[in-house]
Amino acid sequence: MRLLIFGGTTEGRVLAQQAGELGAEVTVSVATELGAEELYGLEDVRILTGRLDRSGMEVLLSGFDLCVDATHPYARLATAEIRAACERTGVSLLRLLRPASQIEGAVRVSSCQTAAEFLADEGGNVLLATGAKELSAFGALDKNRLYVRVLPTHEGLSACEAQGIPHNHILALQGPFSQKLNEAILEQYRIAWLVTKDGGRAGGLGEKLSAAQAVGARVVLVERPPDEGEGLEEILEKIKERLV
Secondary structure (H helix, E strand, C coil): CEEEEECCCHHHHHHHHHHHHHCCEEEEEECCHHHHHCCCCCCCEEEEECCCCHHHHHHHHCCCCEEEECCCCCCHHHHHHHHHHHHHHCCEEEEECCCCCCCCCCEEECCHHHHHHHHCCCCCEEEEECCHHHHHHHCCCCHHHEEEEECCCHHHHHHHHHCCCCHHHEEECCCCCCHHHHHHHHHHCCEEEEEEECCCHHHCHHHHHHHHHHHCCEEEEECCCCCCCECHHHHHHHHHHHHC
16 A cells, blocks of 8 residues: 655654554655654655645645645644645545643633734733744734744744844744753743644643743643544554555
């Protein structure tokens, strides 16, 4: 069986490894070189790097028996394009979802724009841990109170510069991070508000929340968009059934 995985998550790497061990012929498509780095070391797994539009996905899907969308829970556009491409090509699609988190005490918002509107009426420094693509939503806030944690890529740094974030407010780091490191960052920059998404356990959400509680910072949680899918074990069982 030829399996195509659109990657981008820790679960995607695990799925690729275990599906290959089961006997599937596995190809993983990731958008960036950073995503490809996360897959280094996997044996007998073909890795393709580069962003694809829907037509590119349709061309790639030709010849595959099954597609798994293992992109990030917040990658709404990618998920929609993958679904449409699979429908056009007739390739079966499964959606791999990491479990949502049970969180108490956070200010819950539906989007980064809503988070920015809330913070406009609140004082104190803000640590944005929502990704470079979301920075424009916070454009109306005072840049001197914003600290931004982004991936150490040209894309991340360019997004910060485009939004006028002071260079000494840019934290170009690749997580997930320990609770202690999160605490150190929050304390170093006197953060009153941590803005994050529900990246689940694999995304280090627990360590972020514990660190914020330890130093007295408040959390603004951008909730996940509606989505449907299955967990890693359920996906692997369906792959096993196809391999019998």
